Amino acid sequence: xxxxxxxxxxxxxxxxxxxxxxxxxxTNEQAKKxxxxxxxxxxxxxxxxxxxxxGRRGRSWESPAGSNLxxxxxxxxxxxxxxxxxxxxxxxxxxxxxxxxxxxxxxxxKWPNDIVVNGKKVCGILTEMDVLDGKIRYVVIGxxxxxxxxxFPEELAEKATSLEAQLGNGHVCKKALLxxxxxxxxxxxxIFAKDLDLRYLKESYENILIGKNERVRVxxxxxxxxxxxxxxTGTGELLVERDDGQTETVYAGEVSVRGLYGxxx
Ligand code: BTN
Numbered sequence: 001x002x003x004x005x006x007x008x009x010x011x012x013x014x015x016x017x018x019x020x021x022x023x024x025x026x027t028n029e030q031a032k033k034x035x036x037x038x039x040x041x042x043x044x045x046x047x048x049x050x051x052x053x054x055g056r057r058g059r060s061w062e063s064p065a066g067s068n069l070x071x072x073x074x075x076x077x078x079x080x081x082x083x084x085x086x087x088x089x090x091x092x093x094x095x096x097x098x099x100x101x102x103x104x105x106x107x108x109x110k111w112p113n114d115i116v117v118n119g120k121k122v123c124g125i126l127t128e129m130d131v132l133d134g135k136i137r138y139v140v141i142g143x144x145x146x147x148x149x150x151x152f153p154e155e156l157a158e159k160a161t162s163l164e165a166q167l168g169n170g171h172v173c174k175k176a177l178l179x180x181x182x183x184x185x186x187x188x189x190x191i192f193a194k195d196l197d198l199r200y201l202k203e204s205y206e207n208i209l210i211g212k213n214e215r216v217r218v219x220x221x222x223x224x225x226x227x228x229x230x231x232x233t234g235t236g237e238l239l240v241e242r243d244d245g246q247t248e249t250v251y252a253g254e255v256s257v258r259g260l261y262g263x264x265x
Contacts, residue, residue, distance in 0.1 A: 013042035035138035094184035120161035
């Protein structure tokens with residue numbers, strides 16, 4: 001993996017340092033350790049399989065050997081911690097664009113950062129950060145992409161799919177896809193880090209955002225409501241126009257947004 005990745009890589013810093021495991025608990029956990037032990041900005045941690053892959057909200061991430069991409073990028077930004085959550089949106093956009101290019105599939109984003117093909121999830125992103133004395137020590141962005149055809153556990157079968165399952169007979173080269181994602185992310189990160197807002201990608205993100213100008217249900221622990229999704233703000237929140245005309249700003253985190261008929265629609 002290492003040699004092939006180096007020979008494919010057209011990036012300046014993203015993935016130039018590679019730490020690869022045949023098996024590990026979680027590339028996010030290994031990336032955090034690497035970050036604290038002094039590894040540089042852009043260090044990439046990859047694994048062929050994970051024994052304790054982590055998803056968002058304390059869920060686990062199915063990580064069988066060989067079929068998928070599991071990787072985490074270590075970042076050491078100079079900017080203030082409040083900007084870091086926007087990096088998840090940057091990665092979602094970069095990963096979706098890279099997957100569209102590499103597979104030709106209509107990969108779309110389910111706000112804020114799931115990547116979905118034909119209504120089923122192919123990719124998830126988990127960003128974690130450590131802050132000390134008001135400064136970022138590291139941000140790690142972990143990405144899992146379902147690549148090969150596979151049997152999903154029963155509870156996921158309805159909402160998960162893989163790129164090759166969606167392609168039918170086509171093949172996806174994992175390394176080429178990884179390099180494409182890193183290369184897209186590196187370009188976008190550099191733009192983002194200059195202005196520290198997401199206006200540069202708003203139009204492109206919204207072009208592939210599921211449910212824009214459609215009715216959605218916001219699962220807010222304070223109370224669920226419905227409205228029309230109006231896209232994202234310059235800082236990545238979702239705008240939802242309620243029936244009384246009032247526009248809510250929805251923050252990622254504990255809030256989920258659904259289509260009216262299930263995971264996506
Ligand atoms: C989600 O719940 O949608 C986020 C899933 C993130 C999974 C990836 S796989 C590589 C990295 N290591 C982990 O333990 N999780 C992330």
